């Protein structure tokens with residue numbers, strides 16, 4: 001009989017903490033649906049107290065999901081109450097509360113006047129806050145997870161004391177994060193073994209681990225922890241997350257599957273869903289999967305050199321420790337193009353993991369035909385980027401209705417744009433240093449807005465000369481960053497869409513926090 005390892009996916013919470021990776025509510029819902037198909041046990045949907053959008057996303061995911069839905073909160077009543085409210089409609093809600101336990105954090109983050117002057121006083125305050133938070137959460141829900149932030153660098157005796165106390169207060173899962181990705185696999189494994197021997201009531205809770213990848217050891221540390229008694233692995237799709245990211249879900253799951261000869265564990269993950277989940281997360285977050293990324297990178301199953309190709313042709317096992325099929329790398333035979341209809345498009349989108357309502361199919365089909373008119377063949381990657389764009393668009397307060405660019409070696413770049421905003425239409429022209437500059441100026445003029453573009457990148461999102469171009473624009477305003485993404489075969493149009501989306505998100509934020517002063521003219 002195999003032992004189940006619980007897969008706790010934090011793509012929508014820690015993953016979304018990747019710089020610039022913010023997801024809108026609809027994108028989160030879509031990813032959560034796919035995570036459920038993937039078979040994760042727990043979906044951490046967000047941090048409800050941190051913003052109205054986070055709250056709404058947790059609410060929406062809770063209402064739909066059959067998996068356990070977790071919501072994060074600091075160890076304070078306000079955050080916990082907010083997490084619980086957002087989880088109201090979850091079939092299996094989990095309140096996840098945390099507080100730092102390492103001396104570096106305790107001394108560095110918590111003020112002396114409120115937490116105590118000495119380390120010892122501060123440790124007592126933190127211990128009490130942890131216990132009070134868990135006890136309070138327990139009055140609301142039965143399933144409570146407690147995380148000892150920076151456990152990787154926490155004194156073992158103090159960590160054991162706090163873990164024992166929160167379990168006594170009602171925690172059903174105790175999470176031991178290596179928040180800063182500092183530990184080594186053998187060291188981290190010993191930490192888990194040490195807790196099991198020191199903490200008297202440890203059997204009353206599931207031990208979880210949450211490893212960051214600052215030294216590239218997140219997956220190794222997670223596996224070492226599992227070997228030493230942890231039974232929940234926190235991870236994210238493509239390994240995205242704060243700084244260098246979290247342990248990658250696909251790497252943990254496939255390491256366990258491929259090397260099942262070394263242990264007695266199993267996960268509930270349907271590994272054939274891995275690839276489409278990876279691509280969906282990549283296209284919605286705008287975080288590209290590096291080509292040599294294990295399991296899901298473009299090159300993970302490509303064989304370049306003659307000797308390898310020869311070996312592969314004779315026997316695939318010579319150079320592959322798993323098959324591409326086992327992680328859902330697709331082989332497609334139906335070619336989509338301008339002659340394709342809605343049925344073909346819908347079927348392909350479904351095979352890629354996108355479930356479309358009939359109303360949505362119409363607008364996706366319109367965008368598909370725009371692209372198909374410009375390209376001979378529409379590839380799966382084109383569709384993924386198209387879907388990312390479609391799902392991003394509703395969150396934007398503005399829609400690009402018309403764009404005309406005049407540019408060339410002997411002319412001053414000029415752009416004319418028409419933008420729709422609710423029932424209003426804004427149209428303007430401007431010149432600029434180049435076509436993108438002209439376009440951004442025309443947009444600013446039309447909307448009566450100025451903004452600081454802190455980063456702008458364009459890349460070819462798909463293959464070939466007729467590739468879709470993807471533009472990412474970030475604007476900064478009052479210490480906040482808003483990211484916009486646009487996709488088109490025309491990179492100027494993609495740039496305009498991205499800029500308009502970022503401006504739309506800024507407007508939405510201002511409207512949601514209407515105490516803040518606004519400078520826009522719409």
Ligand SMILES: CC(=O)SCCNC(=O)CCNC(=O)[C@H](O)C(C)(C)COP(=O)(O)OP(=O)(O)OC[C@H]1O[C@@H](n2cnc3c(N)ncnc32)[C@H](O)[C@@H]1OP(=O)(O)O
Pocket residue numbers: 014017047049050051073074075076098099100109110111149179242
């Ligand atoms: C390791 C992790 O991934 S932790 C999760 C990280 N995620 C996030 O931070 C989500 C996005 N964050 C936010 O939206 C905001 O930071 C908020 C809404 C959570 C808090 O905003 P603010 O009230 O403005 O506080 P700010 O973020 O500047 O500082 C954090 C405060 O929380 C305190 N704090 C930090 N962690 C905890 C905790 N686990 N429990 C209790 N208090 C905590 C800090 O000491 C600081 O308090 P202080 O203001 O008394 O000094």
Ligand SMILES: CC(C)C(=O)C(=O)O
Pocket residue numbers: 014098147148149150175177178179180210212
């Ligand atoms: C909130 C906790 C679990 C976290 O993300 C970390 O410690 O890295």
Ligand SMILES: [Mg+2]
Pocket residue numbers: 014177179210212241242
């Ligand atoms: Mg983390």
